[in-house]
Amino acid sequence: MEIGLNHYLVLSTILFAIGLVGVMRRKNLLMLFFATEILLNSVNISFAAISHHYGDLTGQMFAFFVIAIAASEVAVGLGLLILWHKRHGNIDLDQMSTMKG
């Protein structure tokens, strides 16, 4: 029983679906950030698997850049979240409707 590229792609699909379900059903913004981390990681798995499949390093390089983007996203996102929490006292997604038309 050989583990091929398809196994990793299916696993990546499942994890991406879990992350998307999390993004759509969470109302707390901190929990929404957790779900976005899952999305980024599922894509990283398929990058590494395709890189292994071709014997090519490009996939791994892109996985590194995805990790760097995830780290900076967390830093900026938490900073903005702290600012919002100081002003309004909650981090509820449904209450952030000040720009609603």
Place this chain on the structure above:
Amino acid sequence: MFEAIAFYLFAFLTIAMFYITVTTSQALYALTALAAGMIFISAFFFILGADFLGAIQIVVYSGAVMALYAFGMMFFDTTRDVKEKHGNKLIISGLSILTAVLVVVIFAAPLVSSNIEAFYPMTEGVGNTQDVGMVLFTKYLVPFEVAAVMLLVAMISGIVLAGKKMDLSLTLMDEATIAEEKARRDEENKKVLS
């Protein structure tokens, strides 16, 4: 054989952990499950021969990102149960699965279309870390530097957004206002300490 056992074991563990992360109503459980899932994902990178990526995954995610999230959890009052949106379950799961399959099709489309040759093939006889270093610091040097600038921008914006009184500039204020500000802050500190 061992590869198959390891793959299925870690696939099950990862899916279980991430399922807990998106479904639990307690923020602490979600954080812990997410940290565990990140470490299990690094196992896939080790199986795939991307050793350096696996090490980076552990260091960055369970080290840096989880520490940031733990700080955020302590800052926000997340001890109470998290309220959930109760939308249409069918629409949510349908859309999620559709988008996920779409992502895999995007990734898999070049595989079926034609035979692709490796852009930067792995060098024989050198370890993965050395190989990654050679490619990263020659072909991907400019994106690497841009990523470094992006991390610097993220760090500065994190400090400015989360710090206190970051909108004031001491160089633009005259001496009297600075002294006044300092006296007021000393008064505040005395009140807090007593």
